[in-house]
Amino acid sequence: MVFSGPGLDERLLASLREATGEYLSGSLLSQRLRVSPGFIHQEVSELRKQGYEIEGHPHLGYRLISSPDLLLSQEIRHGLQTATMARRVLSYRRVRSTNEVALQIAHNGAPEGTLVVAESQTAGKGRLGKTWYSPPGVGLWFSLVLRPHMESSKVFQLAICGALAVAEALYQRTHLPVRVKWPNDVLIRGKKLAGVLTETQADGDLVQLVILGIGINVNQGVDDFPEDLRDKATSVRAELGRSISRLNLLQDVLMEFEERYQKFQERGLTPFLERWRQLSWILNRRVRVQVGGRWFSGLAVDIEDTGALVLEEASGKRQRLLAGDVSFQ
Known part of the structure; x- marks a missing residue:
């Protein structure tokens, strides 16, 4: 598998965004992107199929009106201020498990930080062999390929870092009373909002690969959960009373995790323990x-x-x- 830079679709979208609603002629786009006008027309048609509203005018050219509420690679990378996380993105409508896909592409050479994200999972993984309920269009179901230099006995600490990154991103964006439950869950008022799962491959005591999977309930309504989960699980929408941008939250989590991942590799969990204690749902209980x-x-x-x-x-x-x-x- 070859992991290349931004494709024509992303470069075309970048040009249309920079125009901030103004028209760009087909000939100008053709010169800027170094492709024929025919390729520009084909790419615009493909983007429209993905849900982008792009207005075309026979004399003025094209302009971007709106973007879809989908976790597309070009949308995730747009404006994302990370050095490593999600610089490569694989986006799917539906998979069995993003962890399974991430493991497969990692074996094919996917670099550290590669993100696998899906609109839904049919067999999302939770801890202890449990299944994570992952319906389409309302949550964040994603996995990161990590290649840390560490001992295999310490991998579970990455789940602690991941849970704290999710909690911080949620708090900064929503100010909801998020809490962390050792070792890998994020709760609100005792109900599960998010979870983190690590899967590892090691050579002896040294880690070769870690897949960090994260699931976050974002825009489900209370009635969207199966009956057996309604007293155990919650979502941002259920707690906040309104929906939020899944894309913005995903970018927040990626940036929060990258910061902690870098510090973790240098200093372990020490820099995060005080904040973890502050947010803990179980300490002194x-x-x-x-x-x-x-x-x-x-x-x-x-x-x-x-x-x-x-x-x-x-x-x-x-x-x-x-x-x-x-x-x-």
């Missing part, structure tokens, strides 16, 4: 944690720089847990 077939109960007292949850049992003994599924007593 009594919880139960399932780790495989074992259960631990006690007071969640801290998260360490290793990412471990510190649980104080009734006996006073402290357990340090590196993974598990948390529920409340």
